[in-house]
Each structure stands twice: as structure tokens, then as C-alpha cells.
Amino acid sequence: MSGWSRAALEALDRDDPLARFRAGFQLREGLLYLDGNSLGALPQRTMSRLEQTVRGEWGEGLITSWLGAEWITAPRRVGDKIAALLGAAPGEVIVADSTSVNLFKAITAALSLRPERGVILSEAGNFPTDVYMMQGIAAFSGGRVRAETVAPEAVLARLDSDVAVLVLTQVHYKSGAVRDMAAVTRRAHEAGALVVWDLSHSAGALPVDLNGADADFAVGCGYKFLNGGPGAPAYIFVAQRHQAAAMPVLSGWMGHAEPFAFEDDYRPAAGIERFLCGTPSVLAMTALECGIDLMAEADMAAIRAKSLALGRVFMDLMDEQCAGLGFTLVSPRDDAQRGSQIAYAHPHGYGIMQALKERGLIGDFRAPDVLRFGLTPLYLRYADMLDAVSLIREVCEARAWDDPRWKVRAAVT
Amino acid sequence: MSGWSRAALEALDRDDPLARFRAGFQLREGLLYLDGNSLGALPQRTMSRLEQTVRGEWGEGLITSWLGAEWITAPRRVGDKIAALLGAAPGEVIVADSTSVNLFKAITAALSLRPERGVILSEAGNFPTDVYMMQGIAAFSGGRVRAETVAPEAVLARLDSDVAVLVLTQVHYKSGAVRDMAAVTRRAHEAGALVVWDLSHSAGALPVDLNGADADFAVGCGYKFLNGGPGAPAYIFVAQRHQAAAMPVLSGWMGHAEPFAFEDDYRPAAGIERFLCGTPSVLAMTALECGIDLMAEADMAAIRAKSLALGRVFMDLMDEQCAGLGFTLVSPRDDAQRGSQIAYAHPHGYGIMQALKERGLIGDFRAPDVLRFGLTPLYLRYADMLDAVSLIREVCEARAWDDPRWKVRAAVT
Incomplete structure (x- = not known):
């Protein structure tokens, strides 16, 4: 229960040594993408490099590119x-x-x-x-x-x-x-x-x-x-x-x-x-x-430090804003034992995740009842944690999981 | 020994029901690409489709594209x-x-x-x-x-x-x-x-x-x-x-x-x-x-018919122009027994193929002595067969295989 204010989180973002990496990814403004542990976001550089490989190396070089382009x-x-x-x-x-x-x-x-x-x-x-x-x-x-x-x-x-x-x-x-x-x-x-x-x-x-x-x-x-x-x-x-x-x-x-x-x-x-x-x-x-x-190009120690900090902020905010809403922390709270995602069990986990996706927060669901939120330090911001948890609270308070469209589980979620 | 003239071959190209497909590939003018049996040429449509997959489906749709874009x-x-x-x-x-x-x-x-x-x-x-x-x-x-x-x-x-x-x-x-x-x-x-x-x-x-x-x-x-x-x-x-x-x-x-x-x-x-x-x-x-x-989009019977015809033209021209230059046909002459490539053995096969590549004809070499020429009906023309065989004759008459650069075989050729 730390009372993270938006101002405090934005200050962390200003001081973040990894902040510059976010611009290296294609991410539409307003999207909260907490699923980079399932599919990472698109680096901006990828498309132009692929175009060079396709048009130049394959299209022009053809078979000779196996050696010529070092394939x-x-x-x-x-x-x-x-x-x-x-x-x-x-x-x-x-x-x-x-x-x-x-x-x-x-x-x-x-x-x-x-x-x-x-x-x-x-x-x-x-x-x-x-x-x-x-x-x-x-x-x-x-x-x-x-x-x-x-x-x-x-x-x-x-x-x-x-x-x-x-x-x-x-x-x-x-x-x-x-x-x-x-x-x-x-x-x-x-x-x-x-x-x-x-x-x-x-x-x-x-x-x-x-x-x-x-x-x-x-x-x-x-x-x-x-x-x-x-x-x-x-x-x-x-x-x-x-x-x-x-x-x-x-x-x-x-x-x-x-x-x-x-x-x-x-x-x-x-x-x-x-x-x-x-x-x-x-x-x-x-x-x-x-x-x-x-x-x-990123420093792995900085990635780990930010990953853990994002996790602590997320869990603090969940404790603060979503207490009593039915969530059980599945991930270890201890930094040393935790990777780069935070998972919660919730009896309405599937419906909650569907409702979150509709509102612009993408995480994922793993049967039978686990919501996973992936923390990718290269493109997530501390302030995103506040936006995410606020949305989770909203969805739960509105019981938005209770939607007939989500009674049947989709194959991939 | 048929005496294929350029005019006769160009007439075949004019009447070719598959002729329109060549424009669907990125192929630089002047290149004789007889290696589509190893790596096919680049369809023009591929780059724009890939861009849609990368920027749209991956970049924007992210994880949801597994279902949303039917991945x-x-x-x-x-x-x-x-x-x-x-x-x-x-x-x-x-x-x-x-x-x-x-x-x-x-x-x-x-x-x-x-x-x-x-x-x-x-x-x-x-x-x-x-x-x-x-x-x-x-x-x-x-x-x-x-x-x-x-x-x-x-x-x-x-x-x-x-x-x-x-x-x-x-x-x-x-x-x-x-x-x-x-x-x-x-x-x-x-x-x-x-x-x-x-x-x-x-x-x-x-x-x-x-x-x-x-x-x-x-x-x-x-x-x-x-x-x-x-x-x-x-x-x-x-x-x-x-x-x-x-x-x-x-x-x-x-x-x-x-x-x-x-x-x-x-x-x-x-x-x-x-x-x-x-x-x-x-x-x-x-x-x-x-x-x-x-x-x-192509008719497979037309592909087969053109593939066999390209092969017959190629072998006729080799018989005519390269007799006595050391080539032994490896592929079956009988249409029914031949796929879509023509292979010749030649004691200087490796050097010949290197010299051909330098002059704009790409085929490939398979140890110990086989030159392979792939016939891809969607983007090769009958007249290309004449250009290819003329180049093979030139290279052999000039003994262009005898080049110190080609004494050591490259790993991929």
C-alpha cells in the first residue's frame, strides 16, 4: 500500500534509463500492451530490414544470397x-x-x-x-x-x-x-x-x-x-x-x-x-x-531492475485499488523469485480479460483462472501500471465479465 | 537438331498462355535465372502482403492477430x-x-x-x-x-x-x-x-x-x-x-x-x-x-506442357551449339521421365557455372560434376533458352572455367 501517484510514476518514467527504447517500437498511443511475454511488440527497424531482405537479397540476389548476403x-x-x-x-x-x-x-x-x-x-x-x-x-x-x-x-x-x-x-x-x-x-x-x-x-x-x-x-x-x-x-x-x-x-x-x-x-x-x-x-x-x-543495445541489469520495479508498482496498486475484488496473487512477491510477469487468479478471469481487451488493455488468460500481465521493460512505462490497474478495477466494479459473448471461451485468448 | 531461330522462339513466347505471369515476379532485365528449382523468384505481391502482416497484423493487432488475422x-x-x-x-x-x-x-x-x-x-x-x-x-x-x-x-x-x-x-x-x-x-x-x-x-x-x-x-x-x-x-x-x-x-x-x-x-x-x-x-x-x-492461378497442365517444351528447346540447342564441348546429358530425354530441370555433367562443371554466373546466367552446380538448369514456366521465356545456351557455348569456347578464382569450391554454389 504505497499510494503511487501519477506524478510519482511519471517521475520514474522521466528518470528511466530505458525510456528511449519505447520509441523503437510500433505501439499505438492509448494501448496498454501487457502481453509482450506472449508476443513481443514490433521493433520499428524490422520492416525496413525485412524489405531489404525481400526486395534486395531475395528479389535481386536470388540464390546467390545464401553466400552473398550471408544467409x-x-x-x-x-x-x-x-x-x-x-x-x-x-x-x-x-x-x-x-x-x-x-x-x-x-x-x-x-x-x-x-x-x-x-x-x-x-x-x-x-x-x-x-x-x-x-x-x-x-x-x-x-x-x-x-x-x-x-x-x-x-x-x-x-x-x-x-x-x-x-x-x-x-x-x-x-x-x-x-x-x-x-x-x-x-x-x-x-x-x-x-x-x-x-x-x-x-x-x-x-x-x-x-x-x-x-x-x-x-x-x-x-x-x-x-x-x-x-x-x-x-x-x-x-x-x-x-x-x-x-x-x-x-x-x-x-x-x-x-x-x-x-x-x-x-x-x-x-x-x-x-x-x-x-x-x-x-x-x-x-x-x-x-x-x-x-x-x-539495452543493459540487462537495467532491464531486470525496471522489470522488478514495474512488478512491485503493479502489485502495490492491485493491493490498493483491487482489494476485495476477488484476485489472488499467483506470482511470487519476492523479487528474487519472480520473472517478468505478474499473474493473478480470479474466478471470472476469462471474462475479465475479455473485458480488459475491449478497453485497450491486452494481457492474457491461462486456463483455468489465471490472468497474466507481462512486463516488458523496453516499452512499458511506470504510468502504464496505474492505467492498467485502474482499468482492472473499473472492469471488476462494473462486473463487466458478466457478458454473454464471453460464456464460450475462444481457442486463443 | 532443330535449328531454333530467335524469331521462332519469340513466336512461342507470344503464344505462351503463361506469359502474363512473368510480370508478377521481380526479375531484373538481362538476368537468366535458371535456378528457380533451388530458390524460386520473388512474386511482386509478396512484399506488400508482408508489410500488411508486419505493420498491420503484428504491429497493430499484436497477440490478438492469432485469431483476428487467422494466424x-x-x-x-x-x-x-x-x-x-x-x-x-x-x-x-x-x-x-x-x-x-x-x-x-x-x-x-x-x-x-x-x-x-x-x-x-x-x-x-x-x-x-x-x-x-x-x-x-x-x-x-x-x-x-x-x-x-x-x-x-x-x-x-x-x-x-x-x-x-x-x-x-x-x-x-x-x-x-x-x-x-x-x-x-x-x-x-x-x-x-x-x-x-x-x-x-x-x-x-x-x-x-x-x-x-x-x-x-x-x-x-x-x-x-x-x-x-x-x-x-x-x-x-x-x-x-x-x-x-x-x-x-x-x-x-x-x-x-x-x-x-x-x-x-x-x-x-x-x-x-x-x-x-x-x-x-x-x-x-x-x-x-x-x-x-x-x-x-496458373493451369498445371499448361505449366507441365511449357516445362517440357522449354526442356526440349534447351536440349535441342545444346545439341546444336555445344556438341563436342564435353557435356553429357544427365536428365532423361524422354518427356514422360523428366521433371522440370535439365542437368549436364561436364568435367569442368564447377568452373563453367561460376563463369556463367558472372555473365548473368544463374544455374547451380552439384558435386562432383553436374550443372543443373531449372526450368520455371511461370517466369522463363523460350527465348531465354537461346540466350542461355549461347552463353554456355561462349564460356566453353573461351575456356572461362580455367580461372584461378574457381580452383577452390565455395560452400554453396
Whole structure:
């Protein structure tokens, strides 16, 4: 209960070292976009860069642009830029495919390093695709490996000599709770297991230190805090020490030691390139690189500081203005345990979010009852938190969730 | 030896029912682009459509465009348009991932339908990624399945009760030779095997009749004759009769029966959607759809007729102008057996192609000695064949391959 006044919040905005970044995004005035953790906003620079790629590189350069415009090395070049955001070294990250497909590569590669173990472990309530990919691998293994989930608090105790690989998301997609990457990795290694980290909700939102945590594998998506565009390509991290032995099951030609030798037998590339598979989309890669370049200009410590401050302001205002309106905080209040979103449960969560969207506040809803508000320090302002919470109060006081249009849930919200 | 005069060829161009399509592509005057079988040219409409997707749908609509701009149904919508080009029914084709990843899905799904059989069969010299993906599957299976290649002419004889799935490319990437899809599929079915067809060099180049051939699975790429842009998304066909039983090993959230229910266990979607995996790139999908829409406006019989005629003219002119210069025809001369490219072997193939590129003729080179000339009826003219062959003769007569710059082969040519 802090009594944040508009004047106080506007003062924070004036002093914000990241304030200049907002102008780098296309955002219509009046829109409160608190869903950048689902799809990041459009960087202004992306359209002109895409036009150059389409008209110049594709249209004029045609096939010669694979070398001439350096398309062929883009997965590695953009991967190296992402590595710099994640505490990884050049040559440890490559851009390719989707997060789901990279999960498959990372989990199967980890299994190839622990052939005597049969369990892929995760927590119940992890982001669905992470667990689904585990289940697909287990089904295909013909009984050789098993996919298992346990309650979040039981994960560490479950680590025994059967567990080959632990699959966890660093920042939980629903609650925004942060796992201690270094501590969990250490415990897993003590038990002889490897870890695959999903960084989809952490990359670009908080400092990540993969090598500081002695991480093995990681994956993540490009379209959330990295602002790479809808369905942007994903990336995969493989620690240098594992690269020579980790075999990619998805052994496509782009991961071959010499893709254009057209040899009959697969020979994996020496380094991270073996985790490429098919031909990557150059247009999607171009947009992703624009988002990454913009992110790289910002100081990650400043991003984290502002993200946490935005969260504190938002929660303070919710406490103050929405007390007694039925909200239960789902995210950790403790800064150290919170990512860059604030989630509340509310029995009318779905209807509330629909009503908010109609009034210009975009967040999202996750079944059964969670409202998520993503905090993107590059383009949100402190004063936006006040506008958002005021709107939430208005909607609840007017019981605007009670609208026949919203009795049936849409597929994507 | 027909003595094609420029006047005769220009007359063919005047009468060409597809002539109007050339203006729909960005192609600089004077360029002879005979590599549309590797990367199709840029449709003029693509840039403005992409701008609408980027600035309007992503920039303004943001997350709401998944429903509002129908991004979520695009893989199926574009898949249905591709199905119409391939003799498939709506709901049998979906756009997703790369050709390599779709090969993995198709082969593993076929294996799931033939659990008692252990061989994935292909021909030696098939496009590398097809065989590499087979090898990755075999390696991961822990001995349960085996990847095997035999000489092209030995494929049918090898079909026995061990073979679960036969993987073939309809139009060979190097020679352009066409396999008889219906006959091969019939023979495979008689032996109890399923077939995965790679259509990368046939879709958009010649009429394909998947259901007429009783095909099981097929995959193909979007960036060749379909003009979907560099690294465009690929597609997968699964015959209606197999969809309920074929299990996708790559069980990502977009293939779930209810992706946004965020359930803990994977339940595959009822139809072709189960062959989706992760979140697709909307930008890449947009460019692909532009290429498909343009292709759909053309008559496939007219495309095939012109493709074959361009090939005959090209070979006639080569016979006439380049006799004794060291070229050996690799492609079948018989129309019925030839796809939409003409390949020649030449001991100085690499240097010749480099010299041609410098002079404005773009084809490509495939090790060890093959020059490929792709024939794309939507934007090539009959007179271009004369210009191309004249240039080939010039380069050879000048021994222009003998240039120190071309002693070392570039990675991508």
C-alpha cells in the first residue's frame, strides 16, 4: 500500500534509463500492451530490414544470397548474439526450428549422453509442449525411456540413478516463478543427470548465466521478450563440453559437416551447427535478428531492475485499488523469485480479460483462472501500471465479465 | 537438331498462355535465372502482403492477430491450397517446419503403422537430408529399425516383408528423373510397405496426383517451384485413411487436440493438425501463401506442357551449339521421365557455372560434376533458352572455367 501517484510514476518514467527504447517500437498511443511475454511488440527497424531482405537479397540476389548476403551463416551469427544475452560463449547457441523441435533435439542428445539411464523428468504443470515432447520421445523409444512428471517441490528429491535428463523451465509460464538454475543444475549433476532448461520466459527478461550455472542444454523462443515476431525461430544451447558427443537425432542436411558435399552418410558438423536440421526461414531469421539487435543495445541489469520495479508498482496498486475484488496473487512477491510477469487468479478471469481487451488493455488468460500481465521493460512505462490497474478495477466494479459473448471461451485468448 | 531461330522462339513466347505471369515476379532485365528449382523468384505481391502482416497484423493487432488475422489456422489454410496442387483432399496437407523435420514425422508415423517391420528403405543418391533423417531415426531406435539404401534400379526388388517404409523423391534433385508414383506405391503396398514421397522438385513443376496414386505420406518444400521465399516452411501430406492411427513422434503443443487447454498429457488432434509441432513462423507462412496463391492461378497442365517444351528447346540447342564441348546429358530425354530441370555433367562443371554466373546466367552446380538448369514456366521465356545456351557455348569456347578464382569450391554454389 504505497499510494503511487501519477506524478510519482511519471517521475520514474522521466528518470528511466530505458525510456528511449519505447520509441523503437510500433505501439499505438492509448494501448496498454501487457502481453509482450506472449508476443513481443514490433521493433520499428524490422520492416525496413525485412524489405531489404525481400526486395534486395531475395528479389535481386536470388540464390546467390545464401553466400552473398550471408544467409547460410545467419543461424550461427544470430545464435552468437543470443549467447551474449544468456551467459553462453560464441559457438554454444544456434537459431533453428521451433522451441518444441529444439526440446526434442536437446532431450534426445542428453539421452545419448546417458545411455544407461531411462527417465526423462519434469514437473507437473510445466509448459505443455515441454512435457508433450518428452512423451513423444518416450513413446517412440519402445520402452527404453520413460517420461515422468512430479510435483514441482518434489523434483529434486526424485533425482536418482534412473534419471537421465531433467527438463525444467527457468521462469514458469503461468506463475512467473523463477527456478534457481545454478542450484538445480548442481543437484542434478550430483545425481548424474543432465538438465535441459527452457528459457522462453527468461531470455531478454532477466540476466541468464548458462555457463555460470554449468548448464548442459537449453532452448528458448524468439517471439516473446526478444521481439522476433510471431512464431520467430527458436534457439538451442549446447554446452561446449557436450558438443562432440551429443548426437542430434534430427540429423538434417544443414547439420552435416559438409552440407553441400551431398554425401550419402550423415556426418555431424563439429560444433553447434550439428543442431541445425533443415533449411531455416531467412525472413523469420531477419525479423528475429532485428529484435535481438535491439535487445543487445539495452543493459540487462537495467532491464531486470525496471522489470522488478514495474512488478512491485503493479502489485502495490492491485493491493490498493483491487482489494476485495476477488484476485489472488499467483506470482511470487519476492523479487528474487519472480520473472517478468505478474499473474493473478480470479474466478471470472476469462471474462475479465475479455473485458480488459475491449478497453485497450491486452494481457492474457491461462486456463483455468489465471490472468497474466507481462512486463516488458523496453516499452512499458511506470504510468502504464496505474492505467492498467485502474482499468482492472473499473472492469471488476462494473462486473463487466458478466457478458454473454464471453460464456464460450475462444481457442486463443 | 532443330535449328531454333530467335524469331521462332519469340513466336512461342507470344503464344505462351503463361506469359502474363512473368510480370508478377521481380526479375531484373538481362538476368537468366535458371535456378528457380533451388530458390524460386520473388512474386511482386509478396512484399506488400508482408508489410500488411508486419505493420498491420503484428504491429497493430499484436497477440490478438492469432485469431483476428487467422494466424492460428494458416497452416491448415495454406495446406489446403497446396493439397489442391497435389491431388490431395482438404485436410490432408498441413504447412509446418522444414522438409527434414517433416520427413522425420512422416517416416516415424509410417513406422508406427508397421510396428512389426524394421527397415526404412531408400535409394542411394537420394537427396541427402532424406537419407540422413532415416539414419538419425535408426540410430535413435536402438537397433529396432535399420536405414538401408540400395541402387535406384534395385529398390522395387528389395521390397520384402522387412520393409516398413520406402522413402523416395518423385523428381530426383540431381538428374530430374521422375519416378512413377502410382506404380511404385502399388508395388510397395503389395509388399506390405508404406511410402513417403518427397515432392520438393515436383510440387508446382508438374501435376502430382497423390490420391490417384494411393499415396500414404508425402513431404515437400515451399521455396522452389512454389516461390515461397528462402527457407519457406515445408508441408506434410498424410492420407486421410492413416491420420487416426499415425502417431507423430514430434508431439508438440500445436498438434494437441486442444493446444490452449494446457493439459498435462499429449492428446493428438483428430486430423492433419496432429502433424503440427511448435509455433509456426507467421512471416514465413505469409510469404509462402503469396507464392501458392500465384501458382494456383496458373493451369498445371499448361505449366507441365511449357516445362517440357522449354526442356526440349534447351536440349535441342545444346545439341546444336555445344556438341563436342564435353557435356553429357544427365536428365532423361524422354518427356514422360523428366521433371522440370535439365542437368549436364561436364568435367569442368564447377568452373563453367561460376563463369556463367558472372555473365548473368544463374544455374547451380552439384558435386562432383553436374550443372543443373531449372526450368520455371511461370517466369522463363523460350527465348531465354537461346540466350542461355549461347552463353554456355561462349564460356566453353573461351575456356572461362580455367580461372584461378574457381580452383577452390565455395560452400554453396
